[in-house]
Amino acid sequence: MDYAAYFFIQVVYAIASLALISVGLAVIYGMMRVINFAHGEFLMLGGYAVILPVQAGFNLWISMLIIAPLSVGLFGIVVERLIIRPLYGRVIDTVLATWGLSLLLIGLTSATLGYYQEGSKPPLGSLAIGAYRESGYTFFVIGITFAVMTALYLGLKRTRFGLLARGTMQNPAMAAGLGVNTGRIYAATFGLGAALSGLAGAVLAPISGVVPVIGATYIAKAFITVISGGATALAGTMSAAVVLGTVNQAVTFMTTPVVGEVALLVAAIILLRLLPSGITGRLFRGSV
Amino acid sequence: MAINRRHALAATAATIAAGVFPRSGFGQANTIKIGTIVDTSGPLQPFGVQKLQCLQLAVEEINIAGGLLGRQLELVTYDGQSSDQSYAQFAQQIALRDRVAVVHAGLQSSSREVIRPILRRANTLYFYNTPYEGGVCDRNTFCTGTTPGQLLANLLPYMINKFGKRIYVLAADYNFGQLSERWTRKIAQENGAEVIASDFFPLDVNQFGPTIGKIQAAKPSFIINTFVGPGHAAFYGQWAGAGMKKEIPIASQTFGEAGEQLRMPPELSEGIFVCYNYFEEIDRPANVAFLERFRKKFGNNYGYVSDLGMSEYVGIQIWAEAVKKANSVDREAVIKAIESGVAFNGPGGMIVSDPRTHHFVFDMHLAEMKNRRFEILQSFERVQPTNPSGVCDLIANPTTNQQFEPKL
Numbered sequence: 297m298d299y300a301a302y303f304f305i306q307v308v309y310a311i312a313s314l315a316l317i318s319v320g321l322a323v324i325y326g327m328m329r330v331i332n333f334a335h336g337e338f339l340m341l342g343g344y345a346v347i348l349p350v351q352a353g354f355n356l357w358i359s360m361l362i363i364a365p366l367s368v369g370l371f372g373i374v375v376e377r378l379i380i381r382p383l384y385g386r387v388i389d390t391v392l393a394t395w396g397l398s399l400l401l402i403g404l405t406s407a408t409l410g411y412y413q414e415g416s417k418p419p420l421g422s423l424a425i426g427a428y429r430e431s432g433y434t435f436f437v438i439g440i441t442f443a444v445m446t447a448l449y450l451g452l453k454r455t456r457f458g459l460l461a462r463g464t465m466q467n468p469a470m471a472a473g474l475g476v477n478t479g480r481i482y483a484a485t486f487g488l489g490a491a492l493s494g495l496a497g498a499v500l501a502p503i504s505g506v507v508p509v510i511g512a513t514y515i516a517k518a519f520i521t522v523i524s525g526g527a528t529a530l531a532g533t534m535s536a537a538v539v540l541g542t543v544n545q546a547v548t549f550m551t552t553p554v555v556g557e558v559a560l561l562v563a564a565i566i567l568l569r570l571l572p573s574g575i576t577g578r579l580f581r582g583s584v
Numbered sequence: 585m586a587i588n589r590r591h592a593l594a595a596t597a598a599t600i601a602a603g604v605f606p607r608s609g610f611g612q613a614n615t616i617k618i619g620t621i622v623d624t625s626g627p628l629q630p631f632g633v634q635k636l637q638c639l640q641l642a643v644e645e646i647n648i649a650g651g652l653l654g655r656q657l658e659l660v661t662y663d664g665q666s667s668d669q670s671y672a673q674f675a676q677q678i679a680l681r682d683r684v685a686v687v688h689a690g691l692q693s694s695s696r697e698v699i700r701p702i703l704r705r706a707n708t709l710y711f712y713n714t715p716y717e718g719g720v721c722d723r724n725t726f727c728t729g730t731t732p733g734q735l736l737a738n739l740l741p742y743m744i745n746k747f748g749k750r751i752y753v754l755a756a757d758y759n760f761g762q763l764s765e766r767w768t769r770k771i772a773q774e775n776g777a778e779v780i781a782s783d784f785f786p787l788d789v790n791q792f793g794p795t796i797g798k799i800q801a802a803k804p805s806f807i808i809n810t811f812v813g814p815g816h817a818a819f820y821g822q823w824a825g826a827g828m829k830k831e832i833p834i835a836s837q838t839f840g841e842a843g844e845q846l847r848m849p850p851e852l853s854e855g856i857f858v859c860y861n862y863f864e865e866i867d868r869p870a871n872v873a874f875l876e877r878f879r880k881k882f883g884n885n886y887g888y889v890s891d892l893g894m895s896e897y898v899g900i901q902i903w904a905e906a907v908k909k910a911n912s913v914d915r916e917a918v919i920k921a922i923e924s925g926v927a928f929n930g931p932g933g934m935i936v937s938d939p940r941t942h943h944f945v946f947d948m949h950l951a952e953m954k955n956r957r958f959e960i961l962q963s964f965e966r967v968q969p970t971n972p973s974g975v976c977d978l979i980a981n982p983t984t985n986q987q988f989e990p991k992l
Contacts, residue, residue, distance in 0.1 A: 299801055306793050313791075411629040412887075413814045415821055415848025422827030428800050431825035434793065503825070504790035505818045507627060513788045513815070548794045553785055554757065556794075 298426025303549060305425070309434050311541035312441035313500065317514045318521040318533050319444065320493030325522055326529030327465045327485055330380055331387060333394040335518055336511020337401040338490050342368050342497025343506030344405070347414065356419060356502075364498030365491040372490020376483050384482070398511065405508035418502045433503065440499055444492065449530055461485050520564045526574020535575045540564060615658035616651075616913055618643065618900070619684035619708075621674045621699070623691055626666025627787070627813050630842035631691050634893040635713070636661065637882050639688060642900035644881070652907050660684055664691070668698045675699035679706035685913040688713055688899050691892075692812070693760040697987075700725055704985065709915045713899035715841075715860070715891055717763035718943075718969070719988040721976035724915075726922060726942045728899040728935075730861050730891065732767035732990075733970035735837060738948050739859035740771045740808070742962070743835045748805025749777035752832075754795065754819070755810040757784035763989060764810045764837055770990045780804055790815040792822045799832065810837045817844055820852045833857070843888030845956050856953040860891035861946035862932035863958045874931035891932075898935055901928045902944070923979065936966075940977045943969035 321335045332338075345364035350356050354363070379397060383389045420432035452458035464471040464481040472478045497506075504510070521540055525532025543563040548556030571578050620639055623632030643657045651657060660682050662674040671690070678684055679702065686709045690696040696712050703710040704724040711726050718731030740751075751772055755761030761784055769779045781802050783795055799807065811819060823829060835857040839845070845853045864875060874897075878889060903918065905926045910917035923939040933947035948967045951958035975988050 299797070302797050302800075306797060309793060406625060411627050411814055412847060413817065415817055415844060415852055417821045417849060417852055418825035422825060424827075428797065429827040429831070431822065431827070433825060503818065503822060505814060505821070507814045509627060509788075510790070513790065545794060549798070552783055553789050553791075553794070 298428050301425050302428040302430060303546075305430060305434065306549070307542055307545045308438055310545035311537050312438045314517060314521055314541040314544075315445065315533055315537035316437070316441045316496040316499060317493075318518040318525075318537065319448065319530075320489045320491070320496060321518045322489075322522045322525065322529040322533040323448075323492060324486060324489035326525075326527065326532060327461065328482065328489075329387070330384070330486070331391050331394065332489070333391055333515070334375075334398040334401060334511075335394075335493060336513075336515035337398045338368055338372065338493035338511075339497035339500075339514050340405065340506060340508065340511045341371065341401070342494035343501035343510065344409065345494060346498040346501050347506055351414070360498045360501075361495070365495040368494025368497070369487045369491030372493075373483050373487040375490070376486035380486060381479070381482070402508050402511070409508065411507050413505045413507055415505065416502055437499060437503075444495065445530065445534060448492075452530065457484070517560070520561070524564050524567045524574055526571070526576035526578075528576035528580060531580040532574055532576040535580065536567075539567065539575070615656050616653075617658050617660050617682060617684040619660045619662075619678035619682055619687040619689065621662045621664045621671055621678070621687075621689040621695075622896075623664040623666045625663055627815070628664075628666040628691055630814075630844070630887070631892055632664065632666075634843065634887065634889060635691065635896045637878070637886065638889065638893040638896040639900060641878060641881055642897045642904075645877070646900070646904050652904055653911065653913070664689075664695060668692075668695050671695040671698045672702065675702040676706075679703055679708040684708065685915075686711060686903055686918070688896060688903075690714060692758070693717060693763075694758050696720075697759065707915060709903075709918060711899040711903060713895040715837075715895065717760050717767065719763070719976070719990075721941065721978065721984045721986055721988055723919065723942070723978050723982050723984070726899075726902070726937075726944075727969075728902060728944055729895045730946060730948070731943060731969050732764060732771070732837075734861070734946060734948055734967045735859050736764070736767050736771050736808075737970070738950060738964050738967065739835055739837075739857065740768065740777070741775050742859075742950055743806050743808070743833070743857060744772070744775050744777045747833050750803070750805045751777055751779045752799055752802055752804035752807045753779055753782040753809075754807060755782065755784050756812040756816065757786045760812065761810045766990045766992060768808055770992055773992070785811075785816060787813045788815050790818040792819045795819075796822060796826050796828065800828070804832060806833045806835060808835045808837065809839075812838060817842075817848075820848060824852045829854070839953070840888065840958065841890040841892040843890065845953060845958075846888055850955050853953045853956065857950070858953075858958065859948055859950045861948055862889075862891040862894040862930075863949060863951060863960065864889055865951070865958045865960060866932050866949065868931070868933070870929065871931040894930070894932060898928060898930050898944075901930065902926055902935065902937070934966075938969050940979050941969055942978055945969065 324330055324332045342364045345367045346359045349359040349363050379393050418431050418433035422429050422431050460476050464478050468478050521536045525536035540560050544556050544560040547559035622635045643659050647656050664670050688711045690712050693716050713728045715729035753765050755765050765782050772779050839856050839858050905928055906918045906921040907913050910921040922937045927936045936945040948964040949960045950962040951960045
């Protein structure tokens, strides 16, 4: 019984962390159709944006929840202006450009920060689930993912910015004709995606540590989640995270982490064979 | 990319000054070239930098003492970039273009198995200076790191006596981790204990939630890990974060070899058991003097010299002893010299060659982590590099070329 509870918590945690690392990419790819190959490095920058301030004496929670998303979001706006904007509509070119950005960021952080990572213990202590012990931080990750998803849903559905952003993504020419500054909306949406990636990287940093190549651990999973989810950023990411996270973690429990990863990939292939345009191509249509 | 341009320029300048002007190569006539490939960038950087520093210090000390056979040593350095592909390319260059007298290279067992055949084919003498899973039996190769017969064979009986007979293994998912796990099972069996479960992790795995759950369900007497690199280091934080630190003790085949104990809060590392042939904490005049020279060259913030770095220092010194004995840098002469018995009194203790296996006899020390320092609990003198089933004998069968694995 205790083990079942522990298992359940780990599955929910896997779903939450998968959704968290994917949501920034989902906003950028799902809404803007820009394939951001530097997504993993945005997560990595988020990690450093919490670890470096903490080492400099800042409060952990302020660094994680404010400094990291803000700084990576601003970085995203700069990237949009300098690299992405001239390439809208040219998918292959954005892949190349963001891949180059990814290599550049890995190179720069390798050369300046190196691989001497500081070990740390996740905050919030531990608690007992029957005979089992689980880190309190696991529940924090689950909670923050829920909060981020809810805020994003309300933001897109209920605010003026959300309306303009959705309108611009659906039909940029019409939106511009109605007086929307689409350039600013694109920049803000890209910045939002980057900020969400920064937050995700920051939230995971106390558990997994940060090294310059850590993006590679996340990027494949994030892409698979977003693509399996389909066209709708939020509902797609959440539904794909539920399916893939459950498969991944359940198989990891039964076998090993390697087989768990394989199972995730197999599940994604089957999913895309049955639902070629992703889960939200068939289900939850018309949601955000 | 060779990163030895500065040395090369200095060597060129020296040759010109000497009035010789060879078009081919830099001062080949004067210096003895030693080739090295270690990972000074990428995830293995904390290991590679330490290894390179130890190589540089050994070469510098020999040069200050007058060099070998009246010639100065020159280190030709390549950065393996934490990638086995780079090793393949640089091993070819070192053997065929640089034409070095000896190669001291490799960190991961996977990179060793990439370059060992290349160097054997090119008749270039090879030293692998890293504690590893043991069993390499190749006349062209000498291994100056410890083997499981030296490390696990002393660490595991201690853990079994102290904590119990149920062992949980966590290991890196490549030949080092896989073969170490088989050694653990074999040694456990010999000591009446049992490996109840083994989990293997690719180097980029950094989430251990399910594993920590499985360990709690299995209730082992202790854990033995063979973790490699920064991804796996995240385990210690997650283990402590789940409140397991005081519940189940941990022994490690690798902890501290990247100096990671200095970069994590003591509460994460407290009470981890290890067994190596060298620690900075070894209280010996030769070691104090070594660390003083090391600090003088690399500053006070160099991190930590572990058995991993020390193996490189020892590798160069053993090779130098053999060259002196053979009075030649010729491959065949040096191999014969080591096979006839070579010893080096290193900072950590006396090191003696084992002619049959091309491995070495060390003093081993068992230690426990106490407030970021290794406290040595017990020492074992003159530990032989037992090879699996005692099958490797390069004196009787010089053509052997394989890696023997433990029989279960």
